[in-house]
């Protein structure tokens with residue numbers, strides 16, 4: 001497929017996602033522990049060799065892999081590839097101890113420090129933003145039910161055509177990205193529009209793999225969220241809309257039953273609304289770093 005100039009090409013979204021990752025501050029934390037690097041790198045290489053031997057991979061296939069990997073790098077698609085096919089397992093490991101709400105992958109399109117709208121309610125959007133108006137509200141509490149006043153909510157999502165601002169052309173910089181704060185009872189109300197399902201770019205290396213394997217490139221429509229409050233673990237989540245045809249076969253394997261929204265007609269008479277309450281885990285005081293005297 002030749003991308004329309006207004007669509008997100010793999011190379012353009014890949015390059016933007018790569019830049020974003022490099023600026024994120026996450027790249028400086030390389031694993032310095034030699035024993036751990038040895039353990040992980042050896043296991044990965046062994047797993048790849050086991051596949052070659054078990055599946056009797058040919059030279060043609062080996063060379064196809066080599067040229068594909070080169071293209072993933074050239075297109076800057078590593079952030080997309082990793083977040084679609086691997087991050088969900090990393091997220092599972094990172095949050096398995098939690099008792100509060102389930103989270104999901106961050107994905108490649110988070111940008112920190114999105115604007116805080118003056119009314120603390122309406123996400124930045126175009127005057128004629130298309131899509132069904134969506135009122136998203138809820139209460140943020142600790143796992144024991146204590147409300148978390150002033151908890152922070154970061155919301156970002158695709159528009160009604162499935163495009164993310166800063167990763168697709170022709171969109172205002174902060175379109176459908178905002179930072180909000182809960183009131184003194186932990187309650188929040190945010191006005192936005194319903195996003196469309198998202199298709200990962202089909203014209204790059206990831207798209208090539210998807211086509212060659214006969215898969216589809218879709219993620220179900222989703223809201224991306226980060227909830228944070230003092231003394232609590234940051235919750236990175238995605239929330240989904242019942243009835244989406246890709247809820248059961250998300251290419252990024254990031255849907256969980258607990259993340260499904262209950263969508264109702266809006267009481268205002270315009271659009272839809274949903275209430276989603278969030279329980280955040282207190283930061284553990286029992287981790288080895290913080291146990292007094294250790």
Ligand code: DHB
Nearest residue numbers: 080083084107108200252
């Ligand atoms: C990708 C895009 C997303 O919007 C998302 O939530 C997860 C992954 C991707 O293109 O890799």
Ligand code: FE
Nearest residue numbers: 107109198224
């Ligand atoms: Fe997304």
